[in-house]
Amino acid sequence: QVHLVESGGGLVQAGDSLRLSCAASTRTFSSYSMAWFRQAPGKEREFVAGIKWSGDSTYYADSVKGRFTISRDNAKNTVYLQLNSLKPDDTAVYYCAANVGSYYATSTIPYDYWGQGTQVTVSS
Numbered sequence: 001q002v003h004l005v006e007s008g009g010g011l012v013q014a015g016d017s018l019r020l021s022c023a024a025s026t027r028t029f030s031s032y033s034m035a036w037f038r039q040a041p042g043k044e045r046e047f048v049a050g051i052k053w054s055g056d057s058t059y060y061a062d063s064v065k066g067r068f069t070i071s072r073d074n075a076k077n078t079v080y081l082q083l084n085s086l087k088p089d090d091t092a093v094y095y096c097a098a099n100v101g102s103y104y105a106t107s108t109i110p111y112d113y114w115g116q117g118t119q120v121t122v123s124s
Contacts (some may be wrong), residue, residue: 002026002098002113009094009118012086016122020081022096022115029077030054033103035111036070036081038092038120045095047106049081059104064090086122093117 035050049070097111
């Protein structure tokens with residue numbers, strides 16, 4: 001069982017930055033690929049970024065490529081998402097997720113564990 005807790009969301013203006021964190025309560029954190037998803041009101045949950053268990057490979061949705069950066073610290077059981085140049089369209093609840101398979105899985109199906117989410121609101 002893996003318990004995930006996100007933090008770092010908030011209300012910002014367009015062009016600002018945020019750093020989201022996701023802390024995992026498991027001794028086998030380095031066994032999991034980790035990802036960030038987001039869900040805006042009335043929309044389906046969508047993939048944002050994924051990172052390999054080792055941290056040396058990442059994958060991004062086209063909509064965030066060049067603006068967001070995913071990273072992880074296996075010693076701290078934590079995955080991060082740096083959000084730069086934020087736009088109003090980035091407004092959503094952001095979730096971290098863990099799976100034992102591929103870090104570039106963009107469907108929600110392979111992910112076994114989910115956090116409760118953290119709200120990011122970007123005003124224009």
